[in-house]
Amino acid sequence: MNEKDFSEEFLSAFVDDQLTAEEKSRAYEQINRDDSLNRRVCELRKVRDLVQLAYRDVPGAPSASGHGRRARMSNLAAGVLLALGVAIGWALHAPGDDNKLEGASLEFVQPDPVQITSSQSAATVPSEPAQPNARRAMEVAKAGTPAKVLIHVNDGEMTHLGQALDEVDNLARYYREASINARIEVVMNGDGLSLVRADVTNFGARIARIQRDYDNVVFEACKNSIDRLRRDKGIVAKLLPGVVVIDSGVAQLMRRQNQGWAYIQV
């Protein structure tokens, strides 16, 4: 395959992560080898990032302007909701801050992924009517919205990596059993890269099985971390098959959270 085999459509699909894992890793190899292809991909990514930037904060967004229905809502209710959002946010982030994975956090996140997005919007946009059945509403939302979950791995300890895979496994199985449409992305940067480095990881077979069993799980390695590894330690990272390389792990985390993905740090 050479440069002219890559149509703009194909490259766009590559940038938007719309190719199969196999197509992606093949395309990545080619793109990495060919400077002009590389430049085209970069430009597409930049266009996408500019569009995202331009609409990150829009004038007159519901959070800024009081809408009729919301304006009638009492400040007390908004305050209660905000507190709830902050509490949920705190509960979710506390385990991550300690860089520990606990069964409790998994239990909390797993059955109720949409709750995280709801709590985020509650924290920034106190726009939902506060009511005693909010919990039930979230359960309805759980059934109603495709779940989008980011799992962030930036720690190279093998026990943690195993736990991250447990989490992926459990989530993917849960969504399949519950017939919930879901997308799961595992973003690896820093030492977390060890999870998918063919020469280091203990989990090659397990990752291959997850990729085979669940086509909605994508493993993404941060290109910046790969470069840093080469620069600082002279190690050329060889990745497991089917692992997608993304421009920057951190930028991806920001993009996805901005799109309403739930974030879990392992």
Next chain:
Amino acid sequence: MLEVLNLFRSRSARSVLETHRARLYRIAYAWTRSPALADDLVQETLTKALVKSGQLRDPKASEAWLYSILSNCYRDHFRRLRETEDVDAIELLSDSNPEQESSQQQLIDKVRAAMMRLPEGQRQVVSLVDIEGFSYVEVAEILAVPIGTVMSRLCRARASLKEHLLPELRAQTDAGEPKLRRVK
């Protein structure tokens, strides 16, 4: 008893819908570049969704379903007002504000202006894919067009955005957010 159940159902459905308001608004704003019109479209979308929420047989489809209602509202709006509403006029109205002082805001304005120059169909596709991160299949469903159309519109949209934003693209390499590095 049935009434109580219905009330309960509609209240919880409403609060679920409210959680989508901010994101729907962002897309509506990307399509119209008018805060007032975007607000109206989102309100109309949520009202319709609430009325129809009982008919939704497959709850899994609800997110794409909401955006498809928005897309219909948007289309209907311009069908109704084709002769009186001028998108260019809207653009001019919001073009002067003190925030323009900041270069970040200038960049944002340039991108939004470039978006408004795209044909409607392309603007819809590129905003659903880039801003909301919908998959091509979902976008095809939302806009009720074939997936091939989604891909070709997206490509054309990105090509003309690239053309219009070339200086900004170059500048962004030096000082942009989020910061991107060359992949090789």
